[in-house]
Amino acid sequence: MKPAVFSYLDPRTLEEALDAVGEHGDDASVLAGGQSLVPLLNMRLARPEVVVDINRVPGLDTSRVEAGAVRVGALVRAATVEKDPALADALPVLADAVRHIAHPQIRNRTTIGGNVAHADPSSELPAVLAALDGAVVLRSTAGERTVGWEEFFVSVFTTAREPEELVTEVVFPVRPDLEFRWTEFARHHGDFPVAGICCGLDVEDGVVRAARLAATGVADRPVRLREAETALTDAALGAETARAVGELARRAVDPPSDVHGSGDFRRAVLATLVRRTIETWPDRSQRGRRGAAA
């Protein structure tokens, strides 16, 4: 398991990095944390001519909370997001989801930008982005653009990123009116989930005022379960609603079968995750809304 021969570039500035991907385009793979690229290289499933290692590019490894969004630099490590108190305060679901990515040693290397750019259909962060209506910032020598999640995630391992672009930042909008939770079902903690959901609810006096529901592992990219969101909105929390919404989630997807189970099994797991999440959702409205004290 040794990679095929490639050229290695390690740009020291963002400009050099953009020049490198601009010049090599489709022939280049960008190395950030290496969580996915390194095994793909070693198994020779990826055979880029050039590997552009952006780990020494300054300015991509910081995150900030501003103007209703958490903006995470592409090189910020999963372990950093997991432990950053400012991020935890602004958007606790981010750390909740990140904790399900692989294992601590790997999360020390995994980057948020790389995870999103890789677009694995069973990955956690794309579904978080979907639930939050997040976006990805792309830069090339020609300039910068921000692409919404729905446009960014095209299919399995395929995104709207052009070959000459770099993911520089991932934008997770903060919705203080909603409380978000991450739940997934995997064979083991750290494995790719069979299915996972990011659910956000605004509950007042036992009634859902607003809802966001996104899933991973059940399609070729993250999906928003909009019928389920509609059904949740203005519904009373409880077993009846949970069951109905789980059923809508099941019907919204049609995943393929694989070695871990049939498509029907995946749909059933999704329905169970949705139903149980709603069933066990605490109504905190009695003791004040989230963030109301701040």
Add this chain to the structure above:
Amino acid sequence: MNRLVGARVARINDPRLLTGRGTYVDDISLPGMLHAVMVRASIAHGRVTRFDAAEALADEDVHAVITPEQAMARTRDLPLVWLAPEQRHTHVPVATDEVRYVGQPLGVVVADTRASAEDALDVIDVGYDELDAVVDAEAALADDAPLLYPGWGTNVVASYDIGDTGEEIEPVFAGAAHVVERRLQVQRLAVNPIEPRGLVAQWDAGTESLTVWISTQVSHHIRDHLAIVLGLRADQVRVIARDVGGGFGSKEHLYADEALACLAAMTTGRPVKWIEDRGEHFGATFHARDVVHRARLALDENGRFLAIHSDIVGNCGAHASNVGTGPFRISSIMLPGPYRFERAGTRIRGVVTTTTPTGAMRGFGMQEASWVRERLVDEAARELGADPVELRLRNMLGPEDLPYETRTYQRYDSGDYPEALRRVGAEIDKRSRPSEGRIRRGVGVATHVEFTGLGPSKMQQLVGFHLGGFETGVVRVEPDGSVVVSSGVVGMGQGIETTLAQLAAEQLHVPMSAVTVRLGDTATAPYSASGSIASRSMVVGGGAVVRAGGRLRERLVRIAAHRLEADPGDIEVEEGVFSVKGVPGSSLTLAELAGHAWLGWNLPPGERADLEEKDVHDPENVSYSYASHAAAVAVDLDTGQVRVEDYWVVHDAGTVVNPMIADGQVVGGVAHGIGIALHEEMRYDPAGQPITTSYLDYVMPTAEDIPDMDVSHLCTPAPHIPGGMKGLGEGGTILSPVTVGNAVAAAVPEIAEKLVETPLSPSRMWTLIHEAGLHDEAGPHDDPTSKE
């Protein structure tokens, strides 16, 4: 006297291994060493029509490419060790242009680095005439199945009966009040030691000798078979196993690719390293299990067992492995377990398919036998409304019945089988954690007798197993009083170095720190034909060390008595000091005794000078361990997930030399078995391509699957083994899959009848639960918007 046997002595290798100072094969680097990779078949079935390495050889980093044609010309066939009656394979070629599984080695590339060897592999052009694949053993029995060896006219490589045959057994089933019949299956498994296979081979052209450092359980077996296939004399080959990162059965013979890597060293005249990578392991290292049993249990009107029979179709893969149909045979002889039967037997058909050959893995046939027998017994209890523990006790052999000859030729030795079962039964009776909502809970038990300590050589001859069953132990006291123990068994992480040292130290009455154990090197270790397989290292190898050590102690006592002018009966030995009882100051240290002995001075008349004793131990019988297990599980009806919440083991492996190591073996074995029960499965697509070739798809158990366990030992010594030991490395794996299965059946009785096949993965469980109508929400089948 210091009691070392039975003490929780820390493992003597651990400080070295845990601080990164071990020497696994990949840690060995020799000057001028080259790196080999195997050219492997990418199709399941066909003939190689083109093997073009011109472009690869043009690379200056590439030193050699051995083609299938060259390999065929330079190697002889590899003998198979365990031959069934009239088995159609007795040898297999090391090299061939006939492809019968994906991953089959065809040739070798040797280059300056592993990476350049893999680059060369990329540009070797192999062409095939492709033939149809057949993956499933039952499908391979069909009249129109593709034949792997057309000359046979069948895909059956061997077929035979064990125990009572049809005519003897059918009348018992016909007349029985109750018969339970199921089609039970155990999945194909990949073995997955943490260290894959690998070797470094060095050919010395001057002395015409080959030295091979290899990750193996059987150094002498590797030496003998390398000599055969490479056309060398045995004395020209030296095989060294240093630290071995687990074997679990997968390293119990010489593989064709290992022989080819040695051939590469002889061809290039340079040392060659070959390391199997993890992806390669899933296709190149022999698999295990993959068997279907059509099994029946007959009971009379009082719930008394009358007969058990199984019609076994075993998947051998592309050719009979070193052990061939051995696992199915061991399933057969151990099928009766700890119960009385009037009749018991099996019919075995070993079938070739276009898949990786199947061979040995921890639990060898006995895990499958336990899955079959103990599921049948649990199903009988369910159908009759009997308590599963009580039904088992009613039919179990008691201590007063032993020794006992089974219908399948086993002479069980010693123990109290019912006591082990009563103890785990009492544990589950105390448990009262109820089901909650969609989480169902249940408890299950299982019990078995285990064939360990292979084995009397004459029995191995009777069953066509072409390896000796003895072990030799050499114990030597050096002139300075240090002690060296040599044995032909191999350390592979099981702790045998520590336990052999305990035995020798106890026999000689010296501290553990005085003892060094040397294993694994054919140049220095006594000959061991069978090596470290079949839970035999401690039983057979340890028995030899007990006897050799005991004889050496007697000699030392005689020498001490002579020098101290006392009667040998008055000599006491404590911590390496020999004293005359009741005479203070009249004593000699072991170093003082040994220093003179090795000079030949001050010896009693007739005493030899050397302080070395050798014992050849060929036991008169295998030794029969036994155990009962119990599991408590929780089943999530909605996701199909099974969680093992509690686990109990009562195990008897005779004398337990080191309870800490014994517990580790049992707990590790149960963990392995929980993986079999819930997760692991090696799968192929219909074209014969393996589809579970990384840990993304081949799911191994992890710490989160394994509950804390309650392990206790009964210690009934093996009456015929010096030291009384029985084997204990496999019992945990043998019994845990069916114990978990029985607990799942108790938790969800609606699907009990269908719990016939492992792994009980979430998807399989979900499907069974769904088909049983236990999903109260609208399922996909009654969903009008379903796209199916």
